[in-house]
Amino acid sequence: MAIPVNGFSKLTKDQKIEWLAKNHFINKEEGKTIVAQYWNSDAKLQLLHDEFIENTISNFYLPLGIAPNFLINGKYHTIPMAIEESSVVAAAGKAAKYWQQRGGFKTEVLGTEKIGQVHFMFYGDNSKLETFFSEIKSKLIASTNDITENMRKRGGGITDITLRNKASKLNSYYQLHCTFETLDAMGANFINSCLERIAKTFKEEAQHFSLFTTEEKDLEIVMSILSNYVPNCIVKASVSCKVEDLNEDKNLTPKAFAEKIVRAVAIANAEPHRAVTHNKGIMNGIDAVVLATGNDFRAIEAGAHAYAAKSGSYKSLTHAEIENGIFKFWIEIPLAIGTVGGLTSLHPLVKLSLEILEKPSAEELMQIIAVAGLAQNFAALRSLVTDGIQKGHMKMHLMNILNQLGATAKEKEYFVTYYKDKTITHSGVISAFNSLREKDAS
Ligand SMILES: CC(C)(COP(=O)(O)OP(=O)(O)OC[C@H]1O[C@@H](n2cnc3c(N)ncnc32)[C@H](O)[C@@H]1OP(=O)(O)O)[C@@H](O)C(=O)NCCC(=O)NCCS
Ligand SMILES: NC(=O)c1ccc[n+]([C@@H]2O[C@H](COP(=O)([O-])OP(=O)(O)OC[C@H]3O[C@@H](n4cnc5c(N)ncnc54)[C@H](O)[C@@H]3O)[C@@H](O)[C@H]2O)c1
Numbered sequence: 037m038a039i040p041v042n043g044f045s046k047l048t049k050d051q052k053i054e055w056l057a058k059n060h061f062i063n064k065e066e067g068k069t070i071v072a073q074y075w076n077s078d079a080k081l082q083l084l085h086d087e088f089i090e091n092t093i094s095n096f097y098l099p100l101g102i103a104p105n106f107l108i109n110g111k112y113h114t115i116p117m118a119i120e121e122s123s124v125v126a127a128a129g130k131a132a133k134y135w136q137q138r139g140g141f142k143t144e145v146l147g148t149e150k151i152g153q154v155h156f157m158f159y160g161d162n163s164k165l166e167t168f169f170s171e172i173k174s175k176l177i178a179s180t181n182d183i184t185e186n187m188r189k190r191g192g193g194i195t196d197i198t199l200r201n202k203a204s205k206l207n208s209y210y211q212l213h214c215t216f217e218t219l220d221a222m223g224a225n226f227i228n229s230c231l232e233r234i235a236k237t238f239k240e241e242a243q244h245f246s247l248f249t250t251e252e253k254d255l256e257i258v259m260s261i262l263s264n265y266v267p268n269c270i271v272k273a274s275v276s277c278k279v280e281d282l283n284e285d286k287n288l289t290p291k292a293f294a295e296k297i298v299r300a301v302a303i304a305n306a307e308p309h310r311a312v313t314h315n316k317g318i319m320n321g322i323d324a325v326v327l328a329t330g331n332d333f334r335a336i337e338a339g340a341h342a343y344a345a346k347s348g349s350y351k352s353l354t355h356a357e358i359e360n361g362i363f364k365f366w367i368e369i370p371l372a373i374g375t376v377g378g379l380t381s382l383h384p385l386v387k388l389s390l391e392i393l394e395k396p397s398a399e400e401l402m403q404i405i406a407v408a409g410l411a412q413n414f415a416a417l418r419s420l421v422t423d424g425i426q427k428g429h430m431k432m433h434l435m436n437i438l439n440q441l442g443a444t445a446k447e448k449e450y451f452v453t454y455y456k457d458k459t460i461t462h463s464g465v466i467s468a469f470n471s472l473r474e475k476d477a478s
């Protein structure tokens with residue numbers, strides 16, 4: 037049972053595990069063994085992982101899979117994917133092969149603008165605030181010079197600051213809306229450091245500004261933080277081919293298949309319940325690459341869903357159309373990611389993932405990630421409008437069910453052959469497994 041504890045953070049790793057074992061593990065020794073089983077045998081490497089976060093007791097494994105054959109703008113890519121869900125990597129590989137034979141994926145970065153905001157309340161005269169802002173804008177930017185020096189040398193930095201009056205949404209609420217170019221970094225820490233400096237300068241200058249009559253209270257800085265909604269940090273990935281070339285599905289004509297995909301996207305646009313699952317499938321591909329490359333999947337998730345809802349209702353992140361006999365399928369998605377900073381040069385598997393991707397720039401990685409999302413959605417929609425999702429998914433999930441049942445290597449081999457031409461369900465596998473065990477026992 038959970039009990040309160042003071043000073044837990046100050047305990048050693050062993051003491052933390054002891055506390056956990058005493059208060060939470062059903063079998064103390066077994067729990068401690070599992071925790072220790074996932075430590076790296078190289079103590080230095082383990083320490084590196086321990087220090088990524090706080091109160092670390094062990095490592096949490098996720099499989100790292102590989103999806104080859106991605107032809108993107110005429111060049112082949114092998115995509116690393118870290119994900120727990122079966123069939124996602126297989127689906128990516130299958131979609132890659134499908135489009136490889138139809139011209140491959142085309143991609144384009146449409147923008148790389150990052151955003152951060154200083155949120156403040158102002159209780160005085162709006163026109164005085166505007167005058168003040170225009171007079172000190174350059175000073176605000178200059179006050180960050182020591183922070184932005186290296187980024188400016190690389191060609192990035194603060195691109196603009198605007199004053200936004202948000203009082204119609206919340207009484208007396210204003211923002212300094214700041215935009216940034218952070219090049220190969222996601223930029224969260226860079227942006228937040230700049231914003232906190234801008235807020236400090238803003239407040240100090242306001243106190244000296246003659247147009248503000250009184251006190252402190254005229255201007256109240258509430259907070260300074262980047263926004264994970266980056267509608268101008270956008271990448272587009274697309275595939276297209278003649279409708280007649282969509283000819284791999286035996287029970288559907290190419291035209292009927294193309295129309296079904298277009299209709300499936302239209303349903304996602306018309307119905308949020310479907311759109312959420314449709315976009316979840318896209319994020320299967322996106323998150324897996326985001327994780328494998330050490331990026332912040334929460335930031336990507338939050339930004340992607342906000343973008344899906346930008347029209348006021350939640351819609352598909354992908355689009356499909358048939359025009360003059362050509363099938364087109366594409367995604368536009370905001371992706372604020374980095375190939376430097378964060379964990380990118382620290383986590384050995386992240387470094388290796390970036391090596392597999394041939395050390396991409398952030399813009400190149402944006403394009404690869406968008407492709408992974410588009411491919412994933414195509415694979416899911418293809419299954420959904422033809423055989424149904426369960427056939428392929430359960431084929432890949434079979435091993436998990438067998439592992440849950442404690443199947444031996446020989447039994448696993450038997451069931452892979454047994455289910456080659458049969459539909460797999462969880463209850464069906466349990467019953468077939470039990471029958472096999474009973475037969476073997478008799
Ligand atoms: C799972 C799925 C790929 C199986 O398709 P299939 O037609 O049985 O696959 P095939 O055995 O004909 O293989 C075709 C390609 O798919 C991929 N693939 C299939 N099984 C795979 C596996 N076990 N491991 C890795 N890749 C696999 C490979 O790219 C393979 O080509 P390769 O043999 O040259 O490596 C397919 O049903 C699918 O895409 N389903 C959608 C799954 C989905 O959307 N999942 C999201 C979560 S539900
Ligand atoms: N709301 C959020 O999303 C949020 C908030 C805070 C922190 N974070 C975390 O912040 C981390 C990312 O922050 P970050 O990107 O500032 O990383 P970081 O703090 O590691 O900084 C990266 C630095 O690399 C340097 N750099 C070297 N070469 C560069 C190049 N070619 N292009 C650009 N910069 C280069 C720059 O000085 C840059 O500031 C992620 O781990 C994320 O989880 C996220």
Ligand SMILES: C[C@@](O)(CCO)CC(=O)[O-]
Pocket residue numbers: 121313314315316317318320416417420425
């Ligand atoms: C298959 C799908 O549900 C994802 C499962 O992880 C996506 C979809 O329905 O489009």
